[in-house]
Amino acid sequence: MIILAVESSCDETSVAVTESRRVLSNTVATQIAEHKLYGGVVPEIASRRHTEAITEVTRRAMSEAGVSYEDISAVAVTFAPGLIGALLVGVNFAKGLSASLDVPLVPVHHLRSHIAANYIDCDLKPPFLCLTVSGGNTIITEVNDYTSFNPLGGTVDDAAGECFDKVARALGLSYPGGVNLDKIAAAADEKLYPLPVPHTVGKYDFSFSGLKTAAVNLIHNCAQRGEEVNVPVLAGTLRHRVCKILTEKTIAAAKDMNYKTVALAGGVSANSELREMLGAACKENGIRLYMPQLRYCGDNAAMVGVQGYYEYLSGNVSSLDLNAAATMPINYR
Ligand code: KG4
Secondary structure (H helix, E strand, O other): OEEEEEEOOOOEEEEEEEEOOEEEEEEEEEOHHHHHOOOOOOHHHHHHHHHHHHHHHHHHHHHHHOOOHHHEEEEEEEEEOOOHHHHHHHHHHHHHHHHHHOOOEEEEEHHHHHHHHHHOOOOOOOOEEEEEEOOOOEEEEEEEEOOEEEEEEEEOOOOHHHHHHHHHHHOOOOOOHHHHHHHHOOOOOOOOOOOOOOOOOOOOOEOOHHHHHHHHHHHHHHHHOOOOOOHHHHHHHHHHHHHHHHHHHHHHHHHHOOOOEEEEEOHHHHOHHHHHHHHHHHHHOOOEEEOOOHHHOOOOHHHHHHHHHHHHHOOOOEOOOOOOOOOOOOOOO
16 A cells, blocks of 8 residues: 655655555655744744645655556645644645545644654554654653554653753754754763753653753853853753653653553654663663664654554545644544
8 A cells, every 4th residue: 555645744844655664755855944044943934835845845755756646545644733834735735635646635643653753664563652752742652552542641841852942042053953952962061050850740741841941041141141151061961861851751651551662753862862861771671662763753754654554544534624733632533
């Protein structure tokens, strides 16, 4: 079953052609250069650029996959959560394709597709526990089956990616902040930069807004006193603190729930220290850890096609009145 998949939830216009877990093509048109000018994603610009790019990105995906439109069995599309204007471009484009090719339209939840990035070229099968960390979300969820999820906890305020991005901006690093912060981070020094330890009521919940504000205030206070911030050390200290929180809560949940298989997903899964720290902690506890290949960590349509395959098999097919949604729980259905 060959699927044409479309992703436009944020600032990457991506179209892929997939066959079950296999990726035949995965094309991505990134808008980073333009959003960099503003220090973050400007939603209106994102929507316009998706509209301009999507036809050509689709043409390239089809040509690289070496398939024709008659070979396509279904169109999968990210419908939620994300930037509403950006999502609508992909959803409407996918509806047009589905109607003109007369094939089913498969709505795909963005976080489910990030989790599915772990299925590409590998043998991972539910049940397992997954930590999904991106710019807008941070959740620990039980993946009972390919389309059955039980969230155990999540952030009560900011996502870890948002914390990285905003502190990176205050440190003068360019967009996308999280990636650049990871690149320049040096060894942590918690004595030099004592950052607060967030507290949450829920054992598997997260809170990153206090940590973000504390780091930004520290940078501003240094500037007011005319002191220079050691950018790599502060970046490394924040990275270490965030990775430690993510790792400890994930391991605690895995132990409590008796999971011997854990997966990592979302844009922040590309973080070098998180991959290393969670890898070491899983090894220590006899847990098998799956992580997406680096090229499938960020937003891409290949993961949408793979999750779309399982959504289709479970009967999750939509009529042409499908709408996009800015927010949507992972266990919506
Ligand atoms: O999943 P994603 O591509 O988009 C969303 O759905 O949010 O995640 C983007 C987030 C951004 O906050 C970005 O800074 C962060 O992932 N990110 C990283 C790294 N690569 C991407 N954060 C830390 N270290 C990285 N290497």
